Amino acid sequence: MHFEPGKIERDWTETITPMFHELVSSAEYDEKEADAVRQFKTLLSQGQNISIKKNARHIFKDRDQKPNLDLRHFNQVLSIDTENKIATVEGMTTFYDLVNATLAFNLMPQAVPELRSITVGGVIAGLGGQSSSFKFGLVHEMVTDFDLLTGEGKVIHCSPISNSDIYYMLPNSYGSLGYVLKCNIKLNKIAPYVKLSYLRFSKASDFFQAMINEVDSCEVDFIEGVSFSPSKYILLIGKFTGKLPPTEKCLVPLHEPFF
Secondary structure: OOOEOOEOOOOOOOOOOOOEEEOOOHHHHHHHHHHHHHHHHHHHHOOOOOOEEOOOOOOOOOOOOOOOEEOOOOOOEEEEEOOOOEEEEEOOOEHHHHHHHHHOOOEEEOOOOOOOOOEHHHHHHOOOOOOOHHHHOOHHHHEEEEEEEOOOOOEEEEOOOOOHHHHHHOOOOOOOOOEEEEEEEEEEEOOOEEEEEEEEEOOHHHHHHHHHHHHHHOOOOEEEEEEEEOOEEEEEEEEEEOOOOOOOOOOOOOOOOOO
């Protein structure tokens, strides 16, 4: 299913039976993992510095060396557990593709970084969050466990109880500890619409107090704030809703003049 903004291609009235949905077979994944280990060990035996091939170029600069470890095919959502609200996803999968897959089950990750090229593994090894992070934290805090390809060419499983030191050290390590081949990430039940409200303030103190109040109440699903000048502040809050009120406008696509 290909998702386009404003075209949520499913029936939101349909009841999803709680179950486990395997999208890629375990055998197919195991074969890819074995190939990654073979690649890595071959490069090590040749004395090469290892750099990962990626589909997207670096946002800020050209890469320093020619990438030689090809993990670009680790870009699939492996399974979705609709009962426990967990997705098993490979490290090179973009959040765009992850959301695309989970929307089919009325689910989405607890926080979704806004750039389409951001990958799940990349945001775990770095740091990332979005406007729902005031409820759920940064993205790595939504990851229950992961499989890591280490600098020795081994794959280890990391969780709060297995290799817990690596599990807690990986965020913000920027690939220095290894690369996430797959992980389990938490999902939330969602509704088909988000009601947006724009609150305008002329004083910073009022703006921040309003934000604090919204966070403390925890009644909304998304919060963002923007300062345009010392006297112009916008607080944007969003809340999931099942229906589009007849007096409201559906603001898609995103090139609407409203934005």
